[in-house]
Amino acid sequence: MTATIIDGKAIAQAVKRNLKGEADQLKGKGVIPSLTVVLVGNHPASESYVKGKIRASEEVGINSQLIRLESSISERALLDQIEQLNADPSVHGILVQLPLPDHINPDRVIATISPAKDVDGFTPINVGNLVIGQEAFLPCTPFGIMELLKQSGTEIAGKHAVVVGRSNIVGKPISLLLQRADATVTMCHSRTVDLASYTRQADILIAAVGRPEMLTREHVKPGAVVIDVGVNRHHGKLVGDVKFDEVKEIASAITPVPGGVGPMTIAMLMRNTVEAAKRIGK
Numbered sequence: 001m002t003a004t005i006i007d008g009k010a011i012a013q014a015v016k017r018n019l020k021g022e023a024d025q026l027k028g029k030g031v032i033p034s035l036t037v038v039l040v041g042n043h044p045a046s047e048s049y050v051k052g053k054i055r056a057s058e059e060v061g062i063n064s065q066l067i068r069l070e071s072s073i074s075e076r077a078l079l080d081q082i083e084q085l086n087a088d089p090s091v092h093g094i095l096v097q098l099p100l101p102d103h104i105n106p107d108r109v110i111a112t113i114s115p116a117k118d119v120d121g122f123t124p125i126n127v128g129n130l131v132i133g134q135e136a137f138l139p140c141t142p143f144g145i146m147e148l149l150k151q152s153g154t155e156i157a158g159k160h161a162v163v164v165g166r167s168n169i170v171g172k173p174i175s176l177l178l179q180r181a182d183a184t185v186t187m188c189h190s191r192t193v194d195l196a197s198y199t200r201q202a203d204i205l206i207a208a209v210g211r212p213e214m215l216t217r218e219h220v221k222p223g224a225v226v227i228d229v230g231v232n233r234h235h236g237k238l239v240g241d242v243k244f245d246e247v248k249e250i251a252s253a254i255t256p257v258p259g260g261v262g263p264m265t266i267a268m269l270m271r272n273t274v275e276a277a278k279r280i281g282k
């Protein structure tokens, strides 16, 4: 069996096209969706992700601004900047690009963002609402994975999903979303003993461990749907957490890296920003 390749780039484009229509409708009502991205320092990968977010905003018709701050900025000054953005009625969405320099506590920074403008879905209020099944901004990568599963026609209810990785921004929230969609979910991580014995049971396998090509064909049940969240630079090449060339031979569907989950992260940020503009409506 050769897997269907789930084209995240094409699905992300379709999401953005639809959002452009929604943004145009909002404009007709005098509301121009707006996003502020805060970038601290000049981490090269972050520079590129932030550029992608600004470019996507232009495509959708979202007003975006990028606030660049020196890596030496104090935590207090960064919190003050966020409080100003919280109070600015013309700003609908705020995100602080991660990672932050070591001297800044990311949890304190995230908790300072107004939950109503938290288009990354990272604040404790939005995370708590996700846990208890209330309305929340969903974190963009897990939100994007759910959209990829939907658009690829993957049935979730009653399936066994195995998530490898337990980060706050991917592993934990995607486990909750899959559970909410009636999957039976197993969470594995870097300390799981005999990882393959779990992953081989997966109908849906989510690889979000951040280790280049760690999951090989031995980890995958034939016919599984494999979602690769990894973006690793390895021997000068961009690779995922899954050994794509061998796993594609046995999976029923698989996301590539690049061009799978990554573009969806940005598309769903656009979705959250348009939603924030609808709710705040100014």
Ligand SMILES: Nc1nc2c(c(=O)[nH]1)N[C@@H](CN(C=O)c1ccc(C(=O)N[C@@H](CCC(=O)O)C(=O)O)cc1)CN2
Pocket (backbone or CB within 6 Å): 048, 049, 052, 095, 096, 097, 098, 099, 120, 140, 141, 169, 231, 238, 257, 258, 259, 260, 261, 262, 263, 264, 265, 266
């Ligand atoms: N505030 C946030 N910080 C970070 C997040 C986040 O969701 N919010 N996620 C990641 C980085 N990220 C978005 O910020 C992100 C990562 C990867 C991609 C992407 O499109 N990847 C491409 C490959 C890009 C490349 O060539 O390097 C792909 O997979 O096709 C988009 C966004 C951590 N920080």
